Amino acid sequence: MWFRTESGRQIKGNTITNLRKLAKPPEAIMIVLDMALILMKRRIDPIRIDYNLDEPFYVPSKTEILRLLNFSGLLSTLLTIHKIQSYHAINKEVIPIKDKVQKAENSLRKASRKLARAERELERTEIGLAKCQHDFDAAMQTKQTYQSDYDALLKRRDDANTLISGLTGEKIRWNEQNKVFEQSIEKLIGNTIIVTAFLSYCGPFNQDFRQRMINEWQKQIQQRTIPFSDNFDIIEQLNDEATIGEWNLQGLPNDDLSIQNGIIATSNYRYPLLIDPQLQGKSWIKNMERDNDILITTFNSKMFRQQLEDSISLGRPLLIEDVDEELDPILDHILEKHYVKIGLTLRVKVGDREVDVNHTFRLYITTKLANPTYSPEICARVSVIDFTVTQRGLEDQLLSLVIANERAELERERVTLARETTKNKRMLKELEENLLIKLTSIEGSVLDDPSLVEVLNANKRIATEVKEKVSIAEDTKMKISTAREEYRPVAVRGSIIYFLMSEIALVNHMYQISLQQFLGLFHDSMIKSHKIAATQKRIQNINDYLTYRTWFYTTRGLYEDDRLMFTLLMALRIDLRRGKIRYDEFEVLIKGGASLDLNTCPPKLFRWLNDSSWLNLLELSRLKEFHDVIDRLQKNERAFKDWFDKESSDFSSLPETYENLNVFHRFLFARCISPDRTISEARHYIQDSLGIKYSEIPVLSLELIWEESDCKTSLLGLLSSGADPTSNIQALAKKKNIDLFIVSMGQGQEILARRYLQQTITLGGWLLLQNAHLGLDYLEEFYETLIATDTFDPSFRVWLTTETHSEFPIQILQSSIKFTNEPPQGVRAGLKRTYGLINQDKLEYIETIYWRPLLYATSFLHSIVQERRKFGPLGWNIPYEFNQTDWEASVQYIQNHLDDMNPKLNISWKALRYMISEIQYGGRITDDRDRRLMITYAKKWFNDLLFSSDFKFYDGYSIPKVKRLDEYIDYIDKFSLIDPPQIFGLHANADITYSTNRAKSMLEKIVYIQPKEASSNISGGETRDKIVHNLANDMLIKLPKNFIQHEVREKLQNMGILNPMVIFLRQEIHRIDRIIRIVRNSLNDLQLAIDGIIILNDSLRQILDSIYDGRVPIDWTRYSWESSTLGFWFSELLDRYTQYNNWLNYGTY
Incomplete structure (x- = not known):
């Protein structure tokens, strides 16, 4: 195995051979070979093994290394062995470790096998767990779904409860309102007809006539089976409380007529023309449009056209004030809204130019004329609105002035409260509208919109707070109202006096007065009247001072013949409001028996009574206090005749019942039976009602008038025969050491007047324009100059003298202090x-x-x-x-x-x-x-x-x-106060004629200026038109047929056509026949006009007023004879016809 190593392969065969040849190899070689044997696991000689391998490795010397090198491969073998030895040394340490590792690995393998089994078990478990987790997740998801559904259902339930709770308060009202809406839908056509007719036609009429028109429309609609609301209210149909409240804060009176006027002015398609003699409407418009940058101009303004064009193009409201009975033709296209659409732009022709029309443009026109006559063309182009202040509206305005002066903190609280109440009511309305919009705009279920509950909760919270504020405000309002009402007698007195001062202008155009003048007098009365802590006494002091102040202010500007009439009417109006006299008594006083026909009345009992007195007594007997006057007259003729023949009106000689009459009933009785005593008894009544100081007009003081005036207030003297105040003005100017410049107006004097006016404005002094009625054209310029001038010399004043003229500028009359210089009567x-x-x-x-x-x-x-x-x-x-x-x-x-x-x-x-x-x-x-x-x-x-x-x-x-x-x-x-005629060297009877004529003239004027819509029949409560309709019908029944002309000619021919008396009869028959024809046509037309079939023109209106007042219409007297009353005139007409008819047919006359 060693030889298979790299070292063993390096030992060649010859190396081994060479070693065998050595007898004793070198020690180093032997060691190497021994080590090789050991490595080869061969047996070696133990003797030779004398070294210990465990000892440090053998390291040969350099000589030994050289020897080893001679043997191929030995050195490498040595090196290998050396490595092996190193390996061995290391392995001695490693093997135990390896053993341990092996054991560990064995343990590991066992553990791994266990782990694998465990992992397999775990995997199986995880698979089961995953399945369980999946099932769990699915269950949890299902649970979450159910929970979400549950939570959603709970929320929907809560939301539903919230909605139910929040809307429960509205349920009853909405259910009722829903029924009303359903009924409204059913009655929408009828209501719409009435509303559109009201907006189109009712503007020019007063409250009474508007209601009559609405009643007539309802009657006509009902006859045509068109449904309409039973309790129809034009204000509820066209407006809401919040808007009305805002209008009130802006100066619009709170009476129904004024609110209706506001509705017509803001809701009509046509631009409004306001008949606004008291400037109430103009003031309201200015306040309402103040935030919209309203422009105010007049037709006489040099910048009028530029202002008109700017308003149209920029969308600014335009107010044209103080127009007369004609409108500038430049407005024609604007009033008729003859707009031309070019692309998205509207254009209108203004004169010779076309101007872009801004959709926010609004036009208002006002006039100070109290009773203007506008052509049908103008009425078709604009919405004419009668903005004349009503008595109730003026009362509220005066009451605010009284409270502001007497209880300023109360008035401030009321105004603040009114603002808050209006704001809160507007907020409630907006909240309700927003909620309804939210409810109607939801798609699907109302519970699906989460913002609805938030809106509802917010609305409910705010509504609760607002309702509490409104409730508190209403309670506070009641308390304030109770405190305010304590001072209402002052406002009532002021309202009575103002309307009387306004109505007196019907007697003479020059008697005009503005509301601003009266408000000045009213404020002056509160300031200067005696102040006292006791409220009732304070009210009495204000009323006394106000009555005398306004009486003095007015009477000094009246002609002498009208002063007693004004004073008497003031006393009567005040006593009517006090309840001291009744309206039926008042009507008998001013009319007597003027409407009675002598031929249809019981015959006169006594010759010493004239026909007029007899008719007066018959009318007087309709009053409960005098129901037995005819019987008493029969039973006590001597006593009544003795009283009648006396020069004085001592009632002590009358029977006991009449001896104890109160002053007014004595006045009433004397007026009816002895008209010549009317003036003297009127004076007694005035003294009893108002006080002795009202029985005589104070002496005119020009100095006092001058002290009351200011630079913009002219002093206007009304001329009459022998009553020119020029010398008095000159004397006053001399006394005050002020320069006086006099211009006698007439042709060509405008230049001088204009120069003196500018001179006195700048340098001071007085300017007297004599006979101003001869320079009417200049007076408009004069007035505009005063209004436009801001800086005056303090001593500047303008005096004017003028005769009565129907075209005298009303602006000057209403802004001047008027006086007359006539000698007083007596x-x-x-x-x-x-x-x-x-x-x-x-x-x-x-x-x-x-x-x-x-x-x-x-x-x-x-x-x-x-x-x-x-x-x-x-x-x-x-x-x-x-x-x-x-x-x-x-x-x-x-x-x-x-x-x-x-x-x-x-x-x-x-x-x-x-x-x-x-x-x-x-x-x-x-x-x-x-x-x-x-x-x-x-x-x-x-x-x-x-x-x-x-x-x-x-x-x-x-x-x-x-x-x-x-x-x-x-x-x-x-x-x-009453001068005997003898002081003048006249017989006592001279005073009878004078007193009778003066009384007749005075009562006729009083009748003439009475508000025609205020009267009703004293017995049956019939309307004025119904009374006149019945009277006209009675007269038509009694009116004889016209003569047949060819029969008249034949009969006259038989009587001798050239006989002077026959000629006279022919002429009289012709006249009476024409009169009968005129009367019949007039009465027929009048009935048709009252029935609404034809238009009630000025002529028919005059006839209607005359018949109601018991006067002969002017259209009749133009072709006939004068008479004191309508009854006498008509009786004479019948008598003349009877006489001429008998003469013609029977030859007797």
């Missing part, structure tokens, strides 16, 4: 006015006993000659314009005469009488008899007896023996 008022113009220095001008008596006598004469004009031809044959300058000239002459008179000589009475009666006053007199009367006055009162102690003008009218001015005023105050 000697007492005239003397007070005269002595109000002088001072103590004037009384002490001359130290002589003659001066003060002469001054008083001249003043008394001045009042007499002026007051005598009220009697008409009985006073002066020709009405003369006696004025203050006549008195001033007379007084100046007396001063000069006394200055020049020799103290030792007497007064030259002849010269003095001549100067007064024929120069100063007589210079105006043209009638000889009037001149003679004036001379008689002078002879009677200007003589030596004037200074005697027993001198008197008339019983109770003498010259006071006093020296101070206040003593003269006190003496004059003791005079009676």
Whole structure:
């Protein structure tokens, strides 16, 4: 085996041979060979084996190595043996290890076999485990699926419970609302018809007429079996509480009419045109569109067209304010919405240009005219809306002002509460809408949308909070409302007075007043009235001050004939609201028996009663307090006749029941039975109702008016015969040391007026435009200049004088302080006015006993000659314009005469009488008899007896023996308000005619200005139109047939056609026949108009108003005769027809 090694193969055969030849081989060779034998496991000589292989390996020396090299292969053998020896040495250590390894390997193999068996077992187990794991995973997945389904079901259950819980509160309401919706769907057509008709047609009408139209539409729809809602409410149909609340905060009154107006203005397809005399609508629009950057302009603005184009193209709201009855044609295409679509852009023609239309553009138009007449073309292009403030709406507005002044914290709380309530209601509405949108937008089950529950929970939480706030707000609102209502009497009084001040403009166009002026007076009354802690007393103080302040402010701007009428109507309106008088009593007072037909009434009982008084008594008997007046009149004729014939209206001579009548019922009774006593009893009633201070108009003070004014408030004097205030204005300017520039308006004076206006605005001073009615074209420019100017000299003021003119700019009338300079009615008022113009220095001008008596006598004469004009031809044959300058000239002459008179000589009475009666006053007199009367006055009162102690003008009218001015005023105050005719030198009967005519004129004016929709039949509660319809029907039944003309000609021919009386009869028959035809046609048309078959034009409206008021329509009197009442006129028509018919047919007349 060793020889098979690399070392053994290197030993060649000859090497072995050579070694055999050696007898004693070298020691090294022997050792090598021994080692080889040992390796070969051969037997060697033990003797020779003297070395120990366990000892370190033999290492031959260099010499021995050389010897070994001589034997081929021995060295390598030696080396191999050496390696083997090394191997052996190592193996001695390795073998045990190998044994251990072998044992370990054996153990390992056994273990491996066990492991293999275990692994096989494990594999089988793992396979089983994997199967079990798979089964487990499948089971767990199934479980997880079931758990997920379970959890999902639990969540759905919870969500469902949450939804049920959250929607349970809405269930009842939604179920009810669902029923309402179902009914609404069924009634949608009818409701839509009414709503669209309302938006299209109801704008120009008041609340009463709108409701009547809606009722009529409902009736027509019902007849056609079209379903509509039973409790139809136009506001509920078109708006919601949140929006209405926002409108209220923006200044829209909270009454139904104003809310309806807001709906029409915002919901109509056509642009709105607001009839807005009180500027309520304009104020609301400005507030509503403030955040939208609204533009405000007028047709007169130089920038109007540019502003219009900018608004259309930029989508800004545009308000055109203060238009008249015509609109600028530049608006035609815009109002008619003649838009041209180019691509996605709309364009409209504005003049000669086309402008892009922004879809957010909105147009509003307003007018201050209270009763404008717009053409059908304008009405078709715009939505005309009557925004005239209602009494209830004004009450609420005034109540807020009162509370803001008296209980500011309460008003702030109310406003804050209103804002929060509106916000909360809007939030509730939005939450509900969002929830409904969410519910309706879900695809599949509502439980599949997880956000729904979140929305519902959030909504529920917020809704709960909001509802709590709303509930708290409602409770707080009730408390605030209760506290506010305590002050409502002030608002009620203010509302009554404002509407009366507005209605008085129907008597005269110049009496216009704006709501802003009234609000200024209202605020002034709260500030200046006496303050006291007791609420009720404080309210009384405000009402008293407000009533007198507004009465004084208004009456000084009224002509003298209208002042008593206004004062009486104020007392009546206040007492009507207080409940002290009833409306049926009020109607009897102002109308009497004007609507009764004498021919159909019971015959007159006594000849001393005239027909008018008899009809009045019949009407009076319908009142419960006077139900037996006719019977009492029959039983106590003597007592009633004695009272009737007396000059005074002393009720003590009447039977006991009527002796104890209250002041108003005495007034009512006297008006009916003795019309000439109406004025005197009206004064008594005014004193009883309002107070004695209302019985006499205070003396006009231009200085006081000037102090009330400001630079933008004109002072407007209304001219009348002999009442030009120019001299008074000049005197005041001189007293105040202010420059006065006077321009008498007329053709070509605008340039001068314009220059003076700019000069006084800049440098100060007063500008007086005389006869402003002659420069109406300039007044528009004048007003615009005042409005546009921001900086004035503090002393700047504008005075205007004008006659009544129907086209005088309403803007100036409503923004100016008006006054009249007419002499007041009554000697007492005239003397007070005269002595109000002088001072103590004037009384002490001359130290002589003659001066003060002469001054008083001249003043008394001045009042007499002026007051005598009220009697008409009985006073002066020709009405003369006696004025203050006549008195001033007379007084100046007396001063000069006394200055020049020799103290030792007497007064030259002849010269003095001549100067007064024929120069100063007589210079105006043209009638000889009037001149003679004036001379008689002078002879009677200007003589030596004037200074005697027993001198008197008339019983109770003498010259006071006093020296101070206040003593003269006190003496004059003791005079009676009602002057006896004898003081003027007239018979007592002269006052009957004057008083009767004045009472008739006053009551006719009161009837004329009454709101036509406010009245109803006092017995049956019928509407005004129904009453007139029935009256027209009765008149048509009684109206005779027209004459047949060919029969008339034949009968007249037989009577002698050329006979003067026959000619007269022919003419009268022709006239009466034409009148009957006119009356019949008018009444037939009126009935058709009331029934809605034809249009109620202005002529028919005037006839309707006249018949309701018991007056003869103007269209009838134009072709007939004058009469005091409609009843008398119609009776006379029948009587004339009967007379002419009898004359024609029977020859008797």
